[in-house]
Amino acid sequence: MERKRKFEAIFYPKSLAVIGASPDTTKFGTHSLNTLIQFGFKGKIYPVNPHTTEILGLKSYPSLKDIPDFVDLALIAVPAPAVPVVLGDCAAKGIGAAVIYTSGFSETGKEEGLKLERKVARISKEKGIDVIGPNCFGIYCPASNLTLPPGEYYSRESGNVAFLSQSGGYADRVCRDATGWRIRFSKVVSYGNACDLNETDFLEYLAEDHETKIIGSYIEGVKNGQRFLQTVKEVNQKKPVIILKGGSDEGGRRAIASHTGALGGRKEVWEAFFKQTGAVRVNNLEELIDSVLVFKHIPVPCGRRIAIIGTGGGSAVESADACERAGLSVPALSAKTMEQLQALLPRVGASAQNPIDLGNPWTSPSSYKKIIETISTDPGIDALITVTWQLPFFYVRRQLLWSLFQKVIEIPVAINKSLRKPLIMILCATPTEVEMLEAENEWRKIKDRYTAAGIPIYQSVERAARALLNFVTYHEHQKRIKHTRRTG
């Protein structure tokens, strides 16, 4: 309960002091203040600055103690050497938590920065004030219209995905990149150097947070390896924990040291970590978002036997190769399914084997529907991937064929809910000419249709296969644990 109350003040503060904002709009603190106002933060905002009485239309206070109200959370954006004093002032005012934006601490690799960070940590501990940062962007929580990252354009809608990030830039990019895929967040935390609250603290909170169903994270190094491992292991059994571990080799490790002062840890240690915890390992932000899509849209565990439905032999081959390279399987269909398919497919140029080749690019909507439904009943198949590269082909011939294409593309949207197996859509990326921008617009509209219908959609089979494999592997791990528990 204590923990819960503490974090509530961080994610749902009723009042927020911004220390370091000024009438100079190029300053970081001022930028954040502006963002908060534009984003419609629901609590009260108190700018603090000794040299002015008003900032961006808000009454400004010379010091924290002049604020005639309690304050839940402080945002500190003053130069590094001034941070310890300001943090002390926050504690004196009775503020329970502070986000320290400022850089120039342990990540500099210099003695001075290290000392300063230790001092901040000591004040935090002695005065009992929780610190997020330094060298971070802090919190984005749409439910309270709170965004400390530069998020005036982030979604105002809440969702069930949380994202924990050592990197501020990544917290920002995830919020923006995920929007188009209709991924919405419960909470996003950029915690930087983690001199006080760290990845494990937030993970423990998110494990119990009812708003959060899926947890993504970007980790460079952890403060307490054993505690983190144990926590991930436990939390991952309740909610999938997807981890992008940054800094695996020489250059990457050099980068994390200068980024958040983290020690990356040896490669083998992390490999063992993922094996033990069963957390989902991803290699980059794209794969993280791609994987979240599967967890979000596919409600129940599924196996790795995939049926591919596409058009054209080359595309069928590449799709099967991509699935098999990722570690999925593309098994033969049952004799019964193949027989049924043969009756539905063109006599020449098609293939009723898995991968299924529809033959010509203009399948009729009714056959397409029957084909998908037939395959979904094959007991040897766990999930269906449909591959559509034809958008540009039809788009340039739109006076003749576009309406047919639109009818075909609506079929999976219409039948997805009644299928007994998960369906994943590949709608290949459009050509990159400026002249094809309107085709890109059509691509985006179709993407929205599928996303709204609960169908994960990707630009390539490779990306889909990687994401699906992550999902399958997660559930295989869960099953193994349960089995071990029963028999062990």
Add this chain to the structure above:
Amino acid sequence: MERKRKFEAIFYPKSLAVIGASPDTTKFGTHSLNTLIQFGFKGKIYPVNPHTTEILGLKSYPSLKDIPDFVDLALIAVPAPAVPVVLGDCAAKGIGAAVIYTSGFSETGKEEGLKLERKVARISKEKGIDVIGPNCFGIYCPASNLTLPPGEYYSRESGNVAFLSQSGGYADRVCRDATGWRIRFSKVVSYGNACDLNETDFLEYLAEDHETKIIGSYIEGVKNGQRFLQTVKEVNQKKPVIILKGGSDEGGRRAIASHTGALGGRKEVWEAFFKQTGAVRVNNLEELIDSVLVFKHIPVPCGRRIAIIGTGGGSAVESADACERAGLSVPALSAKTMEQLQALLPRVGASAQNPIDLGNPWTSPSSYKKIIETISTDPGIDALITVTWQLPFFYVRRQLLWSLFQKVIEIPVAINKSLRKPLIMILCATPTEVEMLEAENEWRKIKDRYTAAGIPIYQSVERAARALLNFVTYHEHQKRIKHTRRTG
């Protein structure tokens, strides 16, 4: 010379007969005829159809022998059982080569189809008529405004890249997808089941074709393994041969059998093939196009020591990880370079180590220029990758910051020619919301600026690193061969 003359008639025919076109515009033959007319084919076109006198405004002939002229090339688009007779007629008319569009041969896996294909091959041999196909799209050659694939929207411009494809659909997709990257083709061949002219025949021709500098290909299986290996080995020393080998596992192999009737060959055999020939192996069309971009734009061999210049710690870490995962290295810069960089970078939040973190997203154009130039003189660095994810960040704030962004983005374009090292640009993909379509338009315009300036540009470091590694590995192989020859 004989070979050259033979292929000239295929790629630059002065006259072409289309057998199987009809007034019914839904027929494949008619569609091709229409495409040829729209694409402005430079030679004469003779439709052949016993039931009509005019098709799409062209005089039609009841049979081949009624054409009062010589014919260089025939396009055969009649049902499979009629193909042998038509091919015989072609030979009787003295036509030297025929593209057989029709499917329904060995790729069906049925005895009937196999027999029919053997018959076609026999006629080809006995009557001395070269056959491309069956089950293929044939030739696209912009220099003669010839396109037998559905290419009325392909580029009319010629270039120096050739593409050989067992798959018709892939020939079509490569032509379309490459356009936006300003890749232009000398010749594209879709040769399907290859019952007569095969991959090796075309490769031998392209090796000597002055228009062709880079050869890409999509191969499912080959007719004569030893001859193909020997030819690739030789040609690859003169011009890079990039091969997408389709069908590696169970599902993929099943797909190629039903696609072009090819036997895929064991995995290990292909691994040995790539090792012996030094041909560039790619996993999918995207990687093929990405790799062509490096070969096209980077004129001289380069090593694998990469400097990364980006903004933000997370991005720096991910970029270094992506390069190192691909097999490139991200080494430390020299002490001298680091010292010079430190004077150019912000004091806090930046990093002068490799990967270089510019610190804040709004670098000044003049510092950006000096930073790139400084790094390019480091003797321990072979190539530079600049990473820019900021387009959407600046785009949503365009009233304040867009003009600054545009100035920064112009720096590499302005200095690329004078740098002594290759430079590669990453301009991250834009968010996928419909509302961000105009940002996508800006992305495409910048992509065009870079492509015109001879800078390979990608949407992610992962893709760039994979392509660059292919380029580096190709040249390492070339060097090894030369060394062996000198010392052996």
